[in-house]
Amino acid sequence: MAVDRERVAELTRQLLEAIGEDPDRPGLTQTPTRVAELYAEFFAGVGEDAAAPLARTISVAHGPAPETLPSGAVLLRDIRFRSVCEHHLLPFAGHAHIAYLPGEQVVGLGSLVRVVETFAARPQVQERLGEQIAEAIASHLDARGVLVVLDASHGCVTMRGGRQPAASTLTIAARGDYTEPAARAELIALIGAGARDERAG
Structure with missing residues (x-):
């Protein structure tokens, strides 16, 4: 269901009045419309179905060594995201790091980004949020482990x-093999190393 921009704009106008402001003063006349666009x-x-991007998988069984599954994790670090806290409707933003241990199927890395963005846009x-991302990946890929x-x-x-x-x-949200802290220790170290490199740069 699309955001009702007209209603959001009207409610924003009422909110401005409720805090003692004049929504018709020059600086605020466009604020209700801007807030409606922002909320949309x-x-x-x-x-939205956040797991939909995971439907298009790629088989690794047809590569040069079809009898061999990937032996290590796929780790995508530093996915920027922003969301809105449901308690105060204030924003929160940061980075998501996703790792999964593939079975016979892998997914395009952009699909993982879209999963994060869709769940965050609520x-x-x-x-x-972390649990939803982990569950979607675990449920829609034949992943042996998922870490978010x-x-x-x-x-x-x-x-x-x-x-x-x-x-x-x-x-931290984990599924499968990565529910064991020892199994995810290497990934946590790699994620931490990336964060340190970013701060140093």
Whole structure:
């Protein structure tokens, strides 16, 4: 279901009035329309099938060594994402890192990005977002293990309450082989190394 822009605009106008502002003053006349467009973008994933991009898989059984399955994980690091916290409707943003241990099928890396983007384009909490991504991959690929690590900064922490601008939240969701901490230790180290390299650069 598409976001009702007209209704969002009207409710934004009411909100401005409720906080004591004049929605007809020059600086605010276009705000309801802008907020409606913003919400249409931020919440485009509501009602969408986030797992749909995973339907197009590629068989690795037809390669040069068809009897051999991939022996290691596929790791896609530093997928930028942004979402909106459902508790205060404030944004949170950061990086998603996804690893899966393929069976006979792999998927295009862009498909993993689209899964993240679709689940993130909803009112969310970070803990659920990671679990949704992991479950979609585990359910739609013949992956022997799935690991999703999210590292994000939350507006409700950085801009209100304790106001900790440097704070970030790290969550881990795992399926299959990667539910064992020892099995995912190498991947966690690789993800951490990438984050250190980015900070150093």
